[in-house]
Amino acid sequence: MALSVSNLASSLSSLSFSSQVSHGPTTLSLPRSNYLFSLPAKSPRRASLSITATVAAPAEVSEEDDTMELKKYVKSRLPGGFAAQKIIGTGRRKCAIARVVLQEGTGKVIINYRDAKEYLQGNPLWLQYVKVPLVTLGYENSYDVFVKAHGGGLSGQAQAITLGVARALLKVSADHRSPLKKEGLLTRDARVVERKKVGLKKARKAPQFSKR
Numbered sequence: 001m002a003l004s005v006s007n008l009a010s011s012l013s014s015l016s017f018s019s020q021v022s023h024g025p026t027t028l029s030l031p032r033s034n035y036l037f038s039l040p041a042k043s044p045r046r047a048s049l050s051i052t053a054t055v056a057a058p059a060e061v062s063e064e065d066d067t068m069e070l071k072k073y074v075k076s077r078l079p080g081g082f083a084a085q086k087i088i089g090t091g092r093r094k095c096a097i098a099r100v101v102l103q104e105g106t107g108k109v110i111i112n113y114r115d116a117k118e119y120l121q122g123n124p125l126w127l128q129y130v131k132v133p134l135v136t137l138g139y140e141n142s143y144d145v146f147v148k149a150h151g152g153g154l155s156g157q158a159q160a161i162t163l164g165v166a167r168a169l170l171k172v173s174a175d176h177r178s179p180l181k182k183e184g185l186l187t188r189d190a191r192v193v194e195r196k197k198v199g200l201k202k203a204r205k206a207p208q209f210s211k212r
Helices: 002-022 029-077 124-137 154-172 174-182
Strands: 088-093 096-104 109-111 143-150
Touching: 029 109, 029 143, 088 154, 096 154, 124 143, 124 154, 124 174, 143 154, 154 174
Parallel strands: 109 143
Antiparallel strands: 088 096, 096 143
């Protein structure tokens, strides 16, 4: 009997020990609580993202304000629009068409209500095209140039503006024809992209041919 009682006691102690072990996982819930508390720490990051989005918005508004100011400036300088002006010229190149108006000024160039350097993406060659007729006659700081251009790309539009400025300078004085013609600025460049032909890949490029 004494042995059975001792066996029962040992079994009871083992049961109590196992119950303590079974309660062990509840103590492991502390890291979970810490994980739950760590979630609100991410909320300031989200707030900072929303703040940066609101800061970027005023820059777009300022660009729109600049274009509106340029539109008002052009309308004040050209009462009645482009068609009502006296010193006007039309230039063409490829698919591009440019209507150019000259006004006495300081050499400012505005294309489609935008500054020429911004519109032509700061390309020095395209900016040079626009000013070549004025530089030829020494008027680079004597006239402001207002342009409405459409069609084609920026390169074609820049060359169309060259012809338009040269033709407008002829209305300032007929004596300008000789120096402008000498530089070839009054000649319309008639070169355009050649059309694609049937059976060819492009205008003249043919598919590969092999006899074997």
